Amino acid sequence: MKNRRIVIVGSGLGGYSIAQELRKRDDNLNIVLVTGEAGASYSKPMLSNAIAQQRPAAQWITSSSEAMAARLNLTLKSREQVVSIDVANRRVETSAAHLDYDALVLATGAEPARPPVAGDAAQDVLVVNDLDDYTRFREVVEGAQRVLLIGAGLIGCEFANDLLHANITPIVVDPGPRPLASLVPSETGLALQRALEAGGVQWHFGKTVQSITAANPGYAVTLDNGEIVKVDAVLSAIGLRPRTQLARAAGLRVNRGIVVDNYGCSSHPDIYAIGDCAEYPDGLHPFVRPILVAAKAMAATLLDTPTPIVLPTLPVTVKTPLHPVVALPPEAGIVGAWISESDGENSHLVFWNNEGSISGFSLSGTSSSARAQALLKQISVQPAHA
């Protein structure tokens, strides 16, 4: 029987995790990984805390593409795009060749949403979603004094905190009323708002960016209330959208992400999806831990031991060292109330449901991580999808 070939698209955490789990289980499997990136392995979450560390992009690489290919004994095709999938013939077409597969794993990630802004410099808005983006971002902010951030969500707050380490004033614009408005209750958001403001962040809530024009040097950013803000650079952090184009064009089921079942299998039995591009029965899970958990189960399934992906209860951590936040929002539909345990330094809220048990929490301040660990032990582990 011919050696089975698994083709993986993407060299982010999803792509490399599934490759690693497959290789752990099978020395002989033919694995080909195709990626639009250079293929180096690095920790993407560090990119929003990288300025504080004062390390250039190259120093975030933990393994070069050559080292990854050698360690995982796979064929790596870097800086090569998969342009289409021929589902019937189990073949992908790349920018350089055709590749036949027995099973295909899409680990295509997500791409930053771009704000709809006018102005002659609208195309200069930066995003940071990979190492190449980070290299550009670092060049631009080198020597900058004021950087405007679009979005006060998780990533926007992390970058705002990080820029303070380079003595840059972050100016954050968001249509919502406070930071993390869609993730945490107002008490936690306000505690973070105050802490970052004390550190030097300037907030513009209830406003949007309308246009960006070149001001030589820098940019003039016009907000929807007519205010003009002069800055050296603009970074957008308004969220990520799963990359689904390939899957959609191939006729796979796509909703917000590539729709997969509890095994990570798409609507076609030979094609799987993992990471930020995948949508499970209970939704997207665009974080590190779910990817690591999914990779283990998916590798077993791909090697003929069907294993469901069972995600543990996972809080969201916001890496804002001035005022760290850890939150586990209660699932939609759970009835209960937020009870405050806050003291002067920490804003701690615990969500008690009407059955008398804990269904969530929203913690900020220095002791939030320790309190989160204790609360997680009390929460009965409900698989996100069993």
Ligand SMILES: Cc1cc2nc3c(=O)[nH]c(=O)nc-3n(C[C@H](O)[C@H](O)[C@H](O)COP(=O)(O)OP(=O)(O)OC[C@H]3O[C@@H](n4cnc5c(N)ncnc54)[C@H](O)[C@@H]3O)c2cc1C
């Ligand atoms: C700034 C930032 C901070 C974060 N912080 C945290 C954190 O603190 N904790 C946490 O849990 N999560 C965090 N995350 C999320 C976490 O990093 C992601 O969930 C994870 O890295 C996604 O990995 P992925 O492999 O799914 O996608 P990606 O890393 O985006 O990889 C996608 C890959 O697919 C390739 N690709 C796409 N389309 C094609 C194609 N057609 N052909 C070839 N290749 C293609 C791309 O080139 C890339 O290599 C953060 C994310 C960001 C952006």
